[in-house]
Amino acid sequence: MSITWKPEYDLGIKEIDKQHEELIEIINHLNNSLHSLKSGEGIYEIFSELERFSNYHQKFEEDYFKKFNYEYAEEHIKEHRLFLEYLSNLKSDALIHNNLHLAFKLLDFLEDWLITHEQGSDKKYVECFKKNGL
Ligand SMILES: [Fe+2]
Ligand SMILES: [Fe+2]
Numbered sequence: 001m002s003i004t005w006k007p008e009y010d011l012g013i014k015e016i017d018k019q020h021e022e023l024i025e026i027i028n029h030l031n032n033s034l035h036s037l038k039s040g041e042g043i044y045e046i047f048s049e050l051e052r053f054s055n056y057h058q059k060f061e062e063d064y065f066k067k068f069n070y071e072y073a074e075e076h077i078k079e080h081r082l083f084l085e086y087l088s089n090l091k092s093d094a095l096i097h098n099n100l101h102l103a104f105k106l107l108d109f110l111e112d113w114l115i116t117h118e119q120g121s122d123k124k125y126v127e128c129f130k131k132n133g134l
Contacts (some may be wrong), residue, residue: 002028003111009119011126013134019057020118026050027110034103043099046106047091054084061125068132070125079121083113 065073
């Protein structure tokens with residue numbers, strides 16, 4: 001089932017909301033191509049999209065942490081790194097395991113990340129970012 005953007009997803013910081021929406025698009029891309037992933041090629045395309053997105057998005061947030069001296073930067077960055085690590089492990093697994101199984105695992109992981117991180121941990125920096133003029 002596709003995920004659609006909901007008002008409660010909004011952090012109220014335009015550029016970041018736009019990026020989070022991009023992640024939803026990637027999740028939907030994965031969701032919509034689940035049954036065609038058996039061939040194996042599709043999942044690599046999604047991993048590349050995710051890597052490109054995550055590197056860009058994490059750096060974007062982390063640059064502001066530095067600039068605004070964000071109090072909880074360290075634990076937030078740790079979550080970002082764990083995310084990348086998990087992705088990279090899953091990608092290696094994709095080389096040896098059934099891709100459809102992997103695709104479901106990835107989907108679960110991303111949906112969870114959307115709630116616990118993008119709507120959870122990210123919400124905590126909003127006050128700091130806004131106070132600093134974003
Ligand atoms: Fe984020
Ligand atoms: Fe984040």
